[in-house]
Structures are given as structure tokens and as C-alpha cells.
Amino acid sequence: MTIRIPVVEKILSANDRLAAENRAALDAAGVFSLNFMASPGAGKTSLIEQTVHALAGKLRIAVVDGDIATSLDADRAAAAGASQAVQINTGGDCHLDAVMLHEALPKVNLAGADLLIVENVGNLVCPASFALGTHKSVLIASIPEGDDKPYKYPSMYHGVEALVVNKIDLLPYVPFRMDFFRQGVEALNPGVITFPLSCRTGEGIEPWLNWVIQQVNLKRNL
Amino acid sequence: MHELPVSESILEIALRHAEGRRVTNLYLVIGQLSSIVDDSIQFYWDIIGQGTLAEGAKLHFRRIPTELLCLDCGQSFAPGEDSFACPACGSLKVKVAKGEEFFLESIEVET
Ligand SMILES: Nc1nc2c(ncn2[C@@H]2O[C@H](COP(=O)(O)OP(=O)(O)OP(=O)(O)O)[C@@H](O)[C@H]2O)c(=O)[nH]1
Ligand SMILES: [Mg+2]
Ligand SMILES: [Zn+2]
DSSP: OEEEEEEEEETTHHHHHHHHHHHHHHHHHTOEEEEEEOSTTSSHHHHHHHHHHHHTTTOOEEEEEEESSOSHHHHHHHHHTOSEEEEEEOTTOSSOOHHHHHHHGGGSOGGGOSEEEEEOOSOSSGGGGOOOOOSEEEEEEEGGGOTTHHHHOHHHHHTOSEEEEEOGGGTTTSOOOHHHHHHHHHHHSTTOEEEEOOTTTOTTHHHHHHHHHHHHHHHHTO | OOHHHHHHHHHHHHHHHHTTSOEEEEEEEEETTSOOOHHHHHHHHHHHTTTSTTTTOEEEEEEEOOEEEETTTOOEEOOOSSOOOOTTTOOOOEEEEESOOEEEEEEEEEO
């Protein structure tokens, strides 16, 4: 004889619980944190470099870099002036999860940081499902990826608090219907704050930097 | 590739709810938007279930198609290939109503 028992439990509830612990640790240390998500090559590390380079005098920025292998991106963050750069190698996993961040956080001196930027693994699907406990998620889209990405990866576009559209210096060379792109974004994530910019030329980077500073200050004044 | 931790999580939840009884079937609900492939979960499941009370249990998947809800007229609809516009009123103010589910709905245990 068998009987059916109702369960109705989120499969990732263990991840979510650990994400809450990460958030509590960051809150306790007064550190504001961002989760950078994007497809491979969209410019996550480039935006970290630009942000760290511009704000190093104002904020102590720690970077946690998730990659399937290599520590190249953490090295780039450190070279750009990050006060700390920690690498997580996921060993094949396509995303970071709360467990990996939980293991990495003790390697970060949170007391010596104002801002923590986590670079997720380059992937437009899986990172959306795994909360890390960071305060805000930022999606970095880029012009050469094409304007149809909101339609193809709705969960990623749906779940972020800020959107960067990188590589606008390439707009003259690549077909990209900004209206079409923005319509898809607006449907999935109404009113999401959006920063079109170029990490290469620096165009549009100022509003992004101001937003980061504002977010850190909001956290400080809590 | 994240089906391994997902399978482990399913096992942990199932065994906890089974309270020492043998688990024979698991019923999962997975939205179309979640990045999960049935076949590879089954593959990992067969391995990690070994030696537990859920060894050999069968996984059943219920897939939920993506559904958007128009915030202007209340119409529910499936998104088009490259449009999220409401087919009834043309509005672009929509929200994702279904498709992000990812949970264990129920299990069957031996009594
Ligand atoms: N033209 C142009 N190229 C850019 C811009 N930003 C970044 N790139 C280039 O895009 C490539 C990828 O940049 P990364 O910053 O390494 O991208 P990523 O998202 O960190 O990549 P992964 O970590 O490998 O997923 C590099 O060759 C950058 O020089 C930009 O604004 N304009
Ligand atoms: Mg990178
Ligand atoms: Zn409508």
C-alpha cells in the first residue's frame, strides 16, 4: 500500500535559506552588494573594472568572481583597484549559488568593504534561478548580443533590479532595434532602471556610477 | 549543469517528508521558464538515490507553460515568439503569471 503525501516545497528552498544567511552577514557588516549577471562576454568584468577604477577613491570595493575555471577575472578586478578580489571556481557549474557565496564570504574582509560586487558565471538562464543573497541584481546586456534577448530569456530580464546595456559604441555597426529591445524589457520588468553605456569609451558611465554610489549611501544610512 | 544540486535538494525534501517510509514516486512541478532538463535530473536522481529510502523511486514531471497576464485588461495569454503584447488589447503592460514554478508537489510513500 502506498499513500500520497502533499509536500509543496520549493526545490531551491535550501538555496534560498542560505541566501538569507548571506544577506544577513552582509547587512551586519553594512556592506551593499550587487550580483552581476550576463551572457559570456557581455562585459561583466569590464564594468567591474570601470566601476572600481572610477570609485576606488570613494568606496572600498570587494569583488567576488565566479568562473567555471581560471582566476583571470579576479586578477583583472584587482589590477583595476579592487581592494579585495576573491575567485570562486564553480568546477563546471553554470551559475553561482548561495552555497558558493557562503563559502567565499569568509575570505572577504567585509569590515574593510563598502561595496561587494559578485560576478556571476556568464549565462543568461541558470543564474536567474539561484538567489545569492546580494541586495540587487544587475543584468548586463550588450549590443552585439542582439535586441531579441528579453524575448528569449524572460526569466533573467524579469528578475533584476537594474539593467545595463553595454557596448553602445557598437550601435553604428550592429543592427539593434532599441525600441523593440526596450518594449520587451518594459513588459517583463516595468520601470526597471536602465543604463545604456560603453565600457570602452566611457559614454553613459556617469549615471551608472552615481546610481552605485547612491545605493551604497542608502545602505549606510539605514 | 546544475541538475546535481537540484537532485540532492529534491532528495533531501522528499526524505524529510517521508519520515522514515520508503518513497516510491515523486511529483514535481516545473515551469517552462526554469532552466531544468527532465532527463538529466532523472540521470542524477538514479545515482544519488542509491542506498536511501528513495532508491528506485520514479520522478514525474508536470511542466507549466509560460503564461503572461495583461495588467490593463486582465487577459491571460502565452507569449509570442518575439512579442509580449496582449493579444486582446495590445497593451505591453504584462507580468509573468506562470512558468517560474519549481517545486515538489507531493510524494508517494509505502505504508
Ligand atoms: N566595443 C566594446 N567592447 C567591449 C565593451 N565592454 C567590453 N568589451 C569587450 O568585450 C569583451 C568581453 O568583456 P568582458 O568584460 O571580459 O566580459 P565578461 O562578461 O566578463 O565575460 P565572461 O566573464 O567571460 O563571461 C572584451 O573583449 C572587452 O574588451 C564596450 O563597451 N564596447
Ligand atoms: Mg568576466
Ligand atoms: Zn490586455
